[in-house]
Amino acid sequence: MDLIIQGFAWIFTPAHWTTTVFGTGILDALTQHLILTGISLFFTILIAIPIGFYIGHTGRGRGIAIILSNVARALPTLGLLSVLILFIPDVAGIPSNYIPNIVVFVLLGIPALLAGAYAGLESVDRQTIDAARAVGMTEWQILQKVEIPLGAALIVGGLRATSLQLVSTVTISSLLGQVSLGSFISNGVATNDYPQMMAGAILVAALALIIDGLLAVVQRFVVPRGVSRGANDRRNTTARGRKAAAATQGTPITEGI
Amino acid sequence: MIEFKSVSKLYPDGTRAVDDFSVIIPSRKTTVFVGSSGCGKTTLLRMINRMVDPTSGTIEIDSRDIAQTEPVRLRRSIGYVMQNSGLLPHRKVIDNVATVLLLTKVPKAEAYERALTLLDTVGLDRVLANRYPGELSGGQQQRVGVARGLAADPNILLMDEPFGAVDPIVRTELQAETMRLQRELDKTIVFVTHDIDEAFLLGDQVIILEKGARIAQKGTPEEILARPASDFVASFIGAERGKRRLTVSSGVQANGDDLVLVDAGGYAAGVIAAPDGKLATGNASPKSRSVSNKTSQAGDA
Numbered sequence: 030m031d032l033i034i035q036g037f038a039w040i041f042t043p044a045h046w047t048t049t050v051f052g053t054g055i056l057d058a059l060t061q062h063l064i065l066t067g068i069s070l071f072f073t074i075l076i077a078i079p080i081g082f083y084i085g086h087t088g089r090g091r092g093i094a095i096i097l098s099n100v101a102r103a104l105p106t107l108g109l110l111s112v113l114i115l116f117i118p119d120v121a122g123i124p125s126n127y128i129p130n131i132v133v134f135v136l137l138g139i140p141a142l143l144a145g146a147y148a149g150l151e152s153v154d155r156q157t158i159d160a161a162r163a164v165g166m167t168e169w170q171i172l173q174k175v176e177i178p179l180g181a182a183l184i185v186g187g188l189r190a191t192s193l194q195l196v197s198t199v200t201i202s203s204l205l206g207q208v209s210l211g212s213f214i215s216n217g218v219a220t221n222d223y224p225q226m227m228a229g230a231i232l233v234a235a236l237a238l239i240i241d242g243l244l245a246v247v248q249r250f251v252v253p254r255g256v257s258r259g260a261n262d263r264r265n266t267t268a269r270g271r272k273a274a275a276a277t278q279g280t281p282i283t284e285g286i
Numbered sequence: 287m288i289e290f291k292s293v294s295k296l297y298p299d300g301t302r303a304v305d306d307f308s309v310i311i312p313s314r315k316t317t318v319f320v321g322s323s324g325c326g327k328t329t330l331l332r333m334i335n336r337m338v339d340p341t342s343g344t345i346e347i348d349s350r351d352i353a354q355t356e357p358v359r360l361r362r363s364i365g366y367v368m369q370n371s372g373l374l375p376h377r378k379v380i381d382n383v384a385t386v387l388l389l390t391k392v393p394k395a396e397a398y399e400r401a402l403t404l405l406d407t408v409g410l411d412r413v414l415a416n417r418y419p420g421e422l423s424g425g426q427q428q429r430v431g432v433a434r435g436l437a438a439d440p441n442i443l444l445m446d447e448p449f450g451a452v453d454p455i456v457r458t459e460l461q462a463e464t465m466r467l468q469r470e471l472d473k474t475i476v477f478v479t480h481d482i483d484e485a486f487l488l489g490d491q492v493i494i495l496e497k498g499a500r501i502a503q504k505g506t507p508e509e510i511l512a513r514p515a516s517d518f519v520a521s522f523i524g525a526e527r528g529k530r531r532l533t534v535s536s537g538v539q540a541n542g543d544d545l546v547l548v549d550a551g552g553y554a555a556g557v558i559a560a561p562d563g564k565l566a567t568g569n570a571s572p573k574s575r576s577v578s579n580k581t582s583q584a585g586d587a
Contacts (some may be wrong), residue, residue, distance in 0.1 A: 160372025164386050164434065165362030178376050250361055253376030255418030 081146020128180030145187010
């Protein structure tokens with residue numbers, strides 16, 4: 030208990046926000062942490078969302094995606110990071126070790142977002158999609174106007190899981206020299222400065238909670254009206270998320286098979 | 287006019303959903319495909335708007351092979367009404383009805399105006415326009431589905447068991463509405479159902495299908511009732527069970543000179559009215575739905 034209080038005390042020491050014994054203040058570390066998380070998230074989205082939408086819309090490639098996701102999940106992040114730092118050379122203009130860090134975090138972030146993206150699309154009632162196609166929507170319009178809005182809750186759910194994972198795992202980058210909120214933890218360990226170490230842990234946890242909370246709010250608001258407004262639960266607005274998640278899953282409609 | 291020319295559909299797993307099917311569907315009439323589940327009737331229907339492409343054979347609309355028309359364009363020009371309405375749950379009723387118009391770049395104000403008119407057409411109150419489908423009853427949703435199907439003013443309306451999921455009272459209502467719409471709007475309607483009574487009620491031409499979409503019999507309801515082509519047809523329309531073979535009951539006397547009819551099982555089936563004390567005979571042919579009573583403007587289905 031004492032240690033936690035000391036951790037908070039360390040955080041609320043104004044001087045620590047701008048500079049510490051090691052030169053890096055909390056603000057600086059926080060900024061670096063967020064930048065690294067942001068860039069990793071950007072590339073994760075860039076890769077996982079199109080692939081996830083492709084799988085969810087066409088139903089193809091699901092098996093291989095699951096296998097690759099599981100492999101990616103099983104990768105030891107720190108080990109991979111150490112190896113990549115040895116093998117990926119620095120590129121002029123990009124801070125040292127940035128590329129290996131981002132590669133590792135993107136690999137870490139993809140599975141959850143990918144799963145959210147295709148599960149979101151797959152959760153949309155097959156009859157609704159069939160009807161959209163039958164009235165003359167192009168495949169692109171079906172994706173845009175039907176599947177994404179109706180699957181939004183699960184897609185944002187995937188984004189939320191990925192963000193949470195990234196923002197907490199970026200911490201480890203400090204073990205190999207990158208400045209992040211993890212720097213306080215590794216510095217604390219190195220110098221037996223437990224309050225500082227605790228402070229780092231608290232900061233990371235708080236940041237993760239804030240980001241998760243924000244995305245939880247977003248997730249609530251992306252559920253389209255109408256989906257939550259079943260004839261029988263017009264008053265029950267809290268049923269939103271549950272209703273969306275329970276959207277029927279079905280097989281393509283065929284007859285005569 | 288829609289014409290199927292030896293159309294077959296073979297699925298990769300070897301099932302022959304449709305086997306060498308040829309038929310002509312006349313313009314401005316209601317043609318009903320009826321058969322039990324898995325007979326391929328829905329497949330036939332979905333071939334007309336290229337939701338399913340035949341493995342062999344051609345389908346022509348007004349003598350033009352639909353395989354030459356891009357599916358999306360074709361679908362926008364053909365109304366489609368499905369079971370469970372298939373409305374987009376996240377869009378208001380008005381947006382659902384206007385879907386096709388908005389897809390074809392009709393200005394928004396105009397599309398909405400037309401959508402409101404369509405709500406009148408299908409007998410829905412305009413106040414429902416701003417509701418979401420989930421807030422409507424099954425029957426109302428189905429009406430919205432019909433309005434959406436009519437939005438682009440298509441010549442052809444495909445209806446895939448549209449009333450299968452509503453209760454009998456609402457179904458009767460919707461069937462009557464469909465007949466009214468057909469009379470007023472003069473569309474070519476292709477209707478799929480497994481309910482023979484519905485088929486006889488709505489169809490100018492009824493096509494009874496066996497497995498593989500083989501035509502068991504084709505004709506007006508009267509023709510089929512009068513001369514079932516096979517035992518299959520007889521049993522399908524219920525003639526075999528005696529449900530449609532009615533005799534005058536000798537037991538009970540109805541009001542005045544009316545006569546009670548019973549089916550072969552002895553169950554009361556209806557009453558023949560006897561105006562002026564005489565039995566109505568002869569010209570009491572079902573409904574006059576002979577081909578000649580509507581101007582048969584062929585060629586522009």
